Amino acid sequence: MGGDFLNGAVIGGAxxxxxxxxxVLFRKPVKCAGCGAEQPKFRKPASGSQAMWGGTTCAGCGAELDAKGNLKTR
Ligand SMILES: [Zn+2]
Known part of the structure; x- marks a missing residue:
């Protein structure tokens, strides 16, 4: 019935x-390639591309990092 389908969708989503x-919880923390500071797991993206690709801005030195902690060169 329709109710079963709905329950399946809710459980699948959960x-x-x-x-x-x-x-997210079991991922190794990203370390900044510049200063070695560990980046917080729950960061506030500074831009749309950071939200999309997981980059971050180093809390220690302010460098722009990609998702693996490498320095971004622009
Ligand atoms: Zn840094």
Whole structure:
């Protein structure tokens, strides 16, 4: 019935959310290539591309980093 389908969608969404959360929680912290500072897991993206690609701005030295902690050259 329709109700079963709805329940499946809700459960599937919850599982996806838990998997995503686990990926964030168990990910190794990104270290800045410039100063070695560990970046917080839950960062506030400074731009749309950071939100999209996971880059961050170093909390220690202010350098722009990509998702793996490499310095971005522009
Ligand atoms: Zn740094």
């Amino acid at each position: 599982v996806a959310a838990v998997v995503l959360l686990a990926m």
